[in-house]
Amino acid sequence: xxxxxxxxxxxxxxxxxxxxxxxxxxxxxxxxxxxxxxxxxxxxxxxxxxxxxxxxxxxxxxxxxxxxxxxxxxxxxxxxxxxxxxxxxxxxxxxx
Amino acid sequence: xxxxxxxxxxxxxxxxxxxxxxxxxxxxxxxxxxxxxxxxxxxxxxxxxxxxxxxxxxxxxxxxxxxxxxxxxxxxxxxxxxxxxxxxxxxxxxxx
DNA sequence: TCTAAATTTGACACAAATTGACAAATCTTT
DNA sequence: AAAGATTTGTCAATTTGTGTCAAATTTAGA
Numbered sequence: 001x002x003x004x005x006x007x008x009x010x011x012x013x014x015x016x017x018x019x020x021x022x023x024x025x026x027x028x029x030x031x032x033x034x035x036x037x038x039x040x041x042x043x044x045x046x047x048x049x050x051x052x053x054x055x056x057x058x059x060x061x062x063x064x065x066x067x068x069x070x071x072x073x074x075x076x077x078x079x080x081x082x083x084x085x086x087x088x089x090x091x092x093x094x095x096x
Numbered sequence: 097x098x099x100x101x102x103x104x105x106x107x108x109x110x111x112x113x114x115x116x117x118x119x120x121x122x123x124x125x126x127x128x129x130x131x132x133x134x135x136x137x138x139x140x141x142x143x144x145x146x147x148x149x150x151x152x153x154x155x156x157x158x159x160x161x162x163x164x165x166x167x168x169x170x171x172x173x174x175x176x177x178x179x180x181x182x183x184x185x186x187x188x189x190x191x192x
Numbered sequence: 193t194c195t196a197a198a199t200t201t202g203a204c205a206c207a208a209a210t211t212g213a214c215a216a217a218t219c220t221t222t
Numbered sequence: 223a224a225a226g227a228t229t230t231g232t233c234a235a236t237t238t239g240t241g242t243c244a245a246a247t248t249t250a251g252a
Contacts, residue, residue, distance in 0.1 A: 064183050070171065072187060075163050075167060078159070083156065084162070085167060096178070
Protein backbone atom coordinates (compact mmCIF):
# COMPACT_ATOMS: atom_id res chain seq x y z
CA UNK A 1 0.00 0.00 0.00
CA UNK A 2 2.93 2.30 -0.60
CA UNK A 3 3.77 1.96 -4.25
CA UNK A 4 4.93 5.53 -4.63
CA UNK A 5 7.30 5.51 -1.69
CA UNK A 6 8.93 2.34 -2.92
CA UNK A 7 9.17 3.76 -6.40
CA UNK A 8 10.83 7.00 -5.45
CA UNK A 9 13.18 5.22 -3.11
CA UNK A 10 14.20 2.93 -5.95
CA UNK A 11 14.67 5.91 -8.25
CA UNK A 12 16.74 7.75 -5.68
CA UNK A 13 18.97 4.80 -4.91
CA UNK A 14 19.45 3.95 -8.56
CA UNK A 15 20.86 7.43 -9.01
CA UNK A 16 22.89 7.48 -5.84
CA UNK A 17 21.14 10.56 -4.49
CA UNK A 18 20.89 11.25 -0.75
CA UNK A 19 17.67 11.88 1.17
CA UNK A 20 19.23 15.16 2.21
CA UNK A 21 19.45 16.23 -1.43
CA UNK A 22 15.91 15.30 -2.36
CA UNK A 23 14.70 17.01 0.79
CA UNK A 24 16.56 20.17 -0.12
CA UNK A 25 15.10 20.10 -3.60
CA UNK A 26 11.58 19.71 -2.23
CA UNK A 27 12.28 22.21 0.54
CA UNK A 28 11.19 19.86 3.29
CA UNK A 29 12.95 18.22 6.22
CA UNK A 30 15.05 15.12 5.54
CA UNK A 31 13.05 13.26 8.16
CA UNK A 32 9.92 13.85 6.16
CA UNK A 33 11.18 12.45 2.89
CA UNK A 34 12.45 9.46 4.81
CA UNK A 35 8.98 8.86 6.17
CA UNK A 36 7.46 9.37 2.75
CA UNK A 37 9.68 6.80 1.10
CA UNK A 38 8.74 4.33 3.78
CA UNK A 39 5.04 5.07 3.44
CA UNK A 40 4.61 6.69 6.81
CA UNK A 41 3.61 9.98 5.21
CA UNK A 42 2.37 11.05 1.80
CA UNK A 43 3.55 13.63 -0.69
CA UNK A 44 1.25 16.42 -1.79
CA UNK A 45 0.20 16.39 -5.44
CA UNK A 46 2.54 19.27 -6.23
CA UNK A 47 5.43 17.49 -4.60
CA UNK A 48 4.75 14.39 -6.66
CA UNK A 49 5.10 16.44 -9.83
CA UNK A 50 8.29 18.06 -8.60
CA UNK A 51 9.73 14.64 -7.79
CA UNK A 52 8.78 13.31 -11.20
CA UNK A 53 10.72 16.11 -12.83
CA UNK A 54 13.60 15.59 -10.45
CA UNK A 55 13.95 11.94 -11.37
CA UNK A 56 13.03 12.43 -15.02
CA UNK A 57 9.99 10.22 -15.06
CA UNK A 58 6.54 11.24 -16.24
CA UNK A 59 4.04 12.91 -13.95
CA UNK A 60 1.59 10.28 -15.05
CA UNK A 61 3.67 7.41 -13.76
CA UNK A 62 4.09 8.83 -10.27
CA UNK A 63 0.66 10.40 -9.99
CA UNK A 64 -0.92 7.09 -10.90
CA UNK A 65 0.92 5.44 -8.03
CA UNK A 66 0.10 8.34 -5.75
CA UNK A 67 -3.62 8.12 -6.55
CA UNK A 68 -3.58 4.36 -6.20
CA UNK A 69 -2.02 4.65 -2.76
CA UNK A 70 -4.62 7.20 -1.75
CA UNK A 71 -7.46 5.04 -2.99
CA UNK A 72 -6.19 1.91 -1.28
CA UNK A 73 -5.68 3.88 1.84
CA UNK A 74 -9.21 5.22 1.98
CA UNK A 75 -10.91 1.91 1.35
CA UNK A 76 -8.37 0.38 3.64
CA UNK A 77 -9.17 -3.24 4.25
CA UNK A 78 -12.92 -2.93 4.02
CA UNK A 79 -14.47 -6.27 3.13
CA UNK A 80 -16.36 -4.55 0.31
CA UNK A 81 -13.33 -2.69 -1.01
CA UNK A 82 -13.42 -4.43 -4.39
CA UNK A 83 -17.13 -3.81 -4.86
CA UNK A 84 -16.64 -0.16 -3.97
CA UNK A 85 -13.76 0.11 -6.39
CA UNK A 86 -15.78 -1.42 -9.19
CA UNK A 87 -18.72 0.84 -8.54
CA UNK A 88 -16.42 3.85 -8.48
CA UNK A 89 -14.93 2.81 -11.78
CA UNK A 90 -18.34 2.41 -13.37
CA UNK A 91 -19.41 5.84 -12.21
CA UNK A 92 -16.13 7.44 -13.23
CA UNK A 93 -16.51 6.02 -16.73
CA UNK A 94 -19.85 7.74 -17.10
CA UNK A 95 -18.25 11.01 -16.10
CA UNK A 96 -15.65 10.94 -18.86
CA UNK B 97 -20.47 11.67 -6.59
CA UNK B 98 -23.11 11.06 -3.94
CA UNK B 99 -24.61 7.71 -4.74
CA UNK B 100 -25.28 6.85 -1.13
CA UNK B 101 -27.09 10.06 -0.28
CA UNK B 102 -29.35 9.70 -3.28
CA UNK B 103 -29.98 6.07 -2.44
CA UNK B 104 -30.98 6.64 1.16
CA UNK B 105 -33.11 9.61 0.21
CA UNK B 106 -34.93 7.44 -2.30
CA UNK B 107 -35.36 4.70 0.30
CA UNK B 108 -36.69 7.15 2.85
CA UNK B 109 -39.12 8.79 0.49
CA UNK B 110 -40.35 5.47 -0.86
CA UNK B 111 -41.31 4.59 2.70
CA UNK B 112 -42.70 7.97 3.61
CA UNK B 113 -40.34 8.43 6.52
CA UNK B 114 -39.36 11.89 7.80
CA UNK B 115 -35.81 13.16 8.17
CA UNK B 116 -36.69 13.78 11.81
CA UNK B 117 -37.40 10.08 12.28
CA UNK B 118 -34.23 8.84 10.61
CA UNK B 119 -32.25 11.40 12.57
CA UNK B 120 -33.81 10.19 15.83
CA UNK B 121 -32.99 6.61 14.94
CA UNK B 122 -29.37 7.50 14.17
CA UNK B 123 -29.20 9.83 17.17
CA UNK B 124 -27.98 12.76 15.14
CA UNK B 125 -29.40 16.17 14.31
CA UNK B 126 -32.02 16.40 11.58
CA UNK B 127 -29.94 19.02 9.80
CA UNK B 128 -27.14 16.54 9.55
CA UNK B 129 -29.09 13.76 7.89
CA UNK B 130 -30.42 16.38 5.52
CA UNK B 131 -26.90 17.30 4.56
CA UNK B 132 -25.94 13.67 4.25
CA UNK B 133 -28.75 12.88 1.85
CA UNK B 134 -27.71 15.82 -0.28
CA UNK B 135 -24.06 14.81 -0.23
CA UNK B 136 -22.82 17.71 1.82
CA UNK B 137 -21.68 15.41 4.59
CA UNK B 138 -20.88 11.72 4.88
CA UNK B 139 -22.09 8.95 7.13
CA UNK B 140 -19.64 7.04 9.26
CA UNK B 141 -19.27 3.35 8.47
CA UNK B 142 -21.29 2.38 11.54
CA UNK B 143 -24.06 4.72 10.56
CA UNK B 144 -24.21 3.20 7.10
CA UNK B 145 -24.80 -0.20 8.66
CA UNK B 146 -27.48 1.17 10.97
CA UNK B 147 -29.21 2.80 8.03
CA UNK B 148 -29.06 -0.41 6.02
CA UNK B 149 -30.83 -2.23 8.82
CA UNK B 150 -33.32 0.60 9.21
CA UNK B 151 -34.35 0.42 5.57
CA UNK B 152 -34.01 -3.35 5.30
CA UNK B 153 -31.37 -3.40 2.63
CA UNK B 154 -28.06 -5.25 2.82
CA UNK B 155 -24.99 -3.71 4.39
CA UNK B 156 -23.17 -4.65 1.22
CA UNK B 157 -25.40 -2.54 -0.99
CA UNK B 158 -25.00 0.65 1.00
CA UNK B 159 -21.37 0.11 1.99
CA UNK B 160 -20.47 -0.38 -1.64
CA UNK B 161 -22.01 2.97 -2.48
CA UNK B 162 -20.38 4.53 0.57
CA UNK B 163 -16.95 3.23 -0.43
CA UNK B 164 -17.45 4.27 -4.02
CA UNK B 165 -18.34 7.79 -2.92
CA UNK B 166 -15.25 7.92 -0.73
CA UNK B 167 -13.01 6.69 -3.54
CA UNK B 168 -14.42 9.12 -6.08
CA UNK B 169 -14.06 11.87 -3.57
CA UNK B 170 -10.40 11.21 -2.88
CA UNK B 171 -9.37 10.96 -6.53
CA UNK B 172 -11.62 13.89 -7.17
CA UNK B 173 -11.32 15.01 -10.74
CA UNK B 174 -7.65 14.17 -11.13
CA UNK B 175 -6.78 13.70 -14.79
CA UNK B 176 -5.18 10.38 -13.90
CA UNK B 177 -8.09 9.18 -11.78
CA UNK B 178 -8.86 6.22 -14.01
CA UNK B 179 -5.23 5.09 -14.15
CA UNK B 180 -5.02 5.34 -10.37
CA UNK B 181 -8.21 3.38 -9.97
CA UNK B 182 -6.96 0.64 -12.28
CA UNK B 183 -3.64 0.43 -10.47
CA UNK B 184 -5.44 0.26 -7.14
CA UNK B 185 -7.61 -2.54 -8.43
CA UNK B 186 -4.63 -4.50 -9.67
CA UNK B 187 -2.89 -4.16 -6.34
CA UNK B 188 -6.02 -4.96 -4.36
CA UNK B 189 -6.47 -8.19 -6.35
CA UNK B 190 -3.02 -9.34 -5.34
CA UNK B 191 -3.92 -8.74 -1.71
CA UNK B 192 -6.95 -11.04 -1.76
C1' DT C 193 37.37 -0.24 15.12
C1' DC C 194 36.11 4.55 15.33
C1' DT C 195 33.75 8.10 13.79
C1' DA C 196 31.23 10.90 10.72
C1' DA C 197 27.53 11.04 7.69
C1' DA C 198 22.98 9.22 6.58
C1' DT C 199 18.80 7.66 7.98
C1' DT C 200 15.11 6.75 11.17
C1' DT C 201 12.23 7.58 15.17
C1' DG C 202 9.44 10.09 18.33
C1' DA C 203 7.65 14.29 20.10
C1' DC C 204 5.55 18.26 19.18
C1' DA C 205 3.25 22.40 16.52
C1' DC C 206 0.17 24.16 13.42
C1' DA C 207 -3.34 24.02 9.72
C1' DA C 208 -7.04 21.99 7.46
C1' DA C 209 -10.74 18.77 7.24
C1' DT C 210 -14.47 16.23 9.57
C1' DT C 211 -18.28 15.56 12.53
C1' DG C 212 -21.68 17.33 15.14
C1' DA C 213 -25.05 20.82 17.43
C1' DC C 214 -27.90 24.74 17.29
C1' DA C 215 -30.58 28.66 15.44
C1' DA C 216 -32.59 30.86 11.86
C1' DA C 217 -34.38 30.79 7.22
C1' DT C 218 -36.98 28.63 3.72
C1' DC C 219 -40.19 25.29 1.67
C1' DT C 220 -44.51 22.59 1.97
C1' DT C 221 -48.98 21.32 3.34
C1' DT C 222 -53.27 22.21 5.14
C1' DA D 223 -51.57 32.22 7.84
C1' DA D 224 -49.81 28.45 10.86
C1' DA D 225 -47.47 24.21 11.60
C1' DG D 226 -44.31 21.05 10.37
C1' DA D 227 -40.40 19.64 7.43
C1' DT D 228 -36.27 20.70 5.41
C1' DT D 229 -32.28 23.46 4.44
C1' DT D 230 -28.64 26.78 5.41
C1' DG D 231 -25.16 29.07 8.06
C1' DT D 232 -22.18 29.28 11.88
C1' DC D 233 -19.62 27.63 15.65
C1' DA D 234 -17.11 24.05 18.64
C1' DA D 235 -14.68 19.77 19.27
C1' DT D 236 -12.06 16.24 17.31
C1' DT D 237 -9.29 14.05 13.86
C1' DT D 238 -6.12 14.03 10.12
C1' DG D 239 -2.33 15.98 7.41
C1' DT D 240 1.96 18.37 6.88
C1' DG D 241 5.94 19.94 8.76
C1' DT D 242 9.96 20.73 12.28
C1' DC D 243 13.44 19.47 15.57
C1' DA D 244 16.34 16.59 18.55
C1' DA D 245 17.88 12.29 19.65
C1' DA D 246 18.70 7.46 18.44
C1' DT D 247 20.17 4.23 15.23
C1' DT D 248 22.35 2.45 11.11
C1' DT D 249 25.82 2.52 7.50
C1' DA D 250 30.37 3.42 5.35
C1' DG D 251 35.01 4.89 5.04
C1' DA D 252 39.62 5.85 7.10
